[in-house]
Amino acid sequence: MTEEDLIAKLSKLRTLKPGEGFSRLSKNAIMGSSRRKATMANRWNFSRTLNYGASLLLASLIVILVFGRGNPDVLVKETKTPATGLNLAVVNEASAAIKDINVQLSQAQYFNSEVNNTNQALGVAASSSEETKPAAPKTPTAAPAPTIDQMLNQAAQ
Amino acid sequence: MLEDEQNLVKKLQDGEVQAFDPLYNHYLPKIFRFVLIKVGQREEAEDLTHQAFLKAWQKIDQYEPKGYSFGSWLYRIARNTVYDYYRKPGREANKVDLETLDQISVLDENQELALDQKMELAEIVSALKKIKEIEKETLILRFVDDLSLKETAQVLGKSEGAVKLIQYRAVKNLKKVLEKND
Numbered sequence: 001m002t003e004e005d006l007i008a009k010l011s012k013l014r015t016l017k018p019g020e021g022f023s024r025l026s027k028n029a030i031m032g033s034s035r036r037k038a039t040m041a042n043r044w045n046f047s048r049t050l051n052y053g054a055s056l057l058l059a060s061l062i063v064i065l066v067f068g069r070g071n072p073d074v075l076v077k078e079t080k081t082p083a084t085g086l087n088l089a090v091v092n093e094a095s096a097a098i099k100d101i102n103v104q105l106s107q108a109q110y111f112n113s114e115v116n117n118t119n120q121a122l123g124v125a126a127s128s129s130e131e132t133k134p135a136a137p138k139t140p141t142a143a144p145a146p147t148i149d150q151m152l153n154q155a156a157q
Numbered sequence: 158m159l160e161d162e163q164n165l166v167k168k169l170q171d172g173e174v175q176a177f178d179p180l181y182n183h184y185l186p187k188i189f190r191f192v193l194i195k196v197g198q199r200e201e202a203e204d205l206t207h208q209a210f211l212k213a214w215q216k217i218d219q220y221e222p223k224g225y226s227f228g229s230w231l232y233r234i235a236r237n238t239v240y241d242y243y244r245k246p247g248r249e250a251n252k253v254d255l256e257t258l259d260q261i262s263v264l265d266e267n268q269e270l271a272l273d274q275k276m277e278l279a280e281i282v283s284a285l286k287k288i289k290e291i292e293k294e295t296l297i298l299r300f301v302d303d304l305s306l307k308e309t310a311q312v313l314g315k316s317e318g319a320v321k322l323i324q325y326r327a328v329k330n331l332k333k334v335l336e337k338n339d
Contacts, residue, residue: 001332009281009335010300015274018189018203026207027181030214031174 158226158308159183166227169217181210184228187302188235194285194297195239205242209235229311232298236312284334292327299324 159165159180168176188209193202212234213220220230285293291313298304298312310317 001336003328003332006328006332006335007300009277010296012274012277013190013194013281013297013301015278016190016193017186018206022203022207023182023185026185026203026210027178029207030181030211031177033211033214 158228162227163222166217166220166222170220177214180227184231185210187228188231191232191294191297191302192235192239194282194293194301195290196242197282197286201242205238206235209238212238225311226308228304229308232304232308232312233314236294280335280338284331284338287334288327288330291323292330295320295323296327296331 162180165176165180169180185206189202189206192205192209193199196202196205209231213231216234220227285296288296294313295309298309299306304312306317306320310320313320313323315323
């Protein structure tokens with residue numbers, strides 16, 4: 001048997017063909033599955049759009065949270081001292097309160113000095129009035145010794 | 158290779174479903190024959206051929222014509238489908254017998270095969286069972302389905318030189334088997 005004979009024998013296998021029924025059914029099934037695939041693809045596109053929308057919303061929220069509070073440095077400072085548990089607003093309020101107290105303190109010091117001055121002035125006046133004030137009558141304990149003039153007057157009488 | 162094949166594949170990838178029709182009509186008999194000679198049973202061959210085309214359609218977006226014809230790609234899918242099928246336990250390949258050949262002859266609805274033709278087919282298929290799987294595949298692709306050396310190499314994942322060598326051994330071994338049967 002030559003190689004050509006062998007190839008001729010093999011080529012007879014080309015008579016093996018699929019049935020018409022199978023061909024038609026198989027093709028329809030594949031085309032049907034392709035339609036399902038297309039539907040799935042559309043669903044996926046829809047869900048992908050939804051995902052994009054959700055992502056966009058999330059990104060917007062993050063931007064608002066980060067930049068919407070003003071200076072980002074403040075946020076950094078705030079996040080740097082989380083252990084203190086201090087809120088920025090509380091710190092600011094405390095700072096303003098301290099300023100008020102300082103003002104009030106300086107005012108108080110001023111009034112205090114004024115009061116002192118007044119008191120001082122009043123204190124001087126009080127001491128001078130005390131000097132002019134008549135002395136309380138002294139209770140005689142013993143008759144004072146007569147003076148020379150008194151003794152001369154008594155002698156003349 | 159089908160005329161305007163790459164254009165049809167491109168249309169199919171772009172979603173033009175009708176482009177599938179000429180590709181399917183052209184390759185179905187070839188792929189079916191390739192699978193049938195490998196598995197030897199009509200029902201299995203039909204199922205596996207269908208699975209192969211379904212996979213091809215579902216993965217058509219992954220096909221890139223970079224020196225690789227659509228036909229070669231399709232044959233590879235069919236080959237892998239058959240291998241996957243026989244990897245499952247309890248399945249044996251090449252259960253071809255005369256009864257099966259009767260079934261095979263029925264497949265060709267438009268052609269009534271004479272008994273001697275059936276016997277001749279049975280003789281060839283039986284001889285093919287007795288050579289190595291890679292040699293059998295090479296002979297089917299080269300001399301039954303008329304694939305070029307390059308396309309056969311692409312389907313089998315071998316170099317053209319290796320395919321030449323396999324083909325030489327296959328012809329020699331098949332001839333030996335057929336002569337022994339005579």
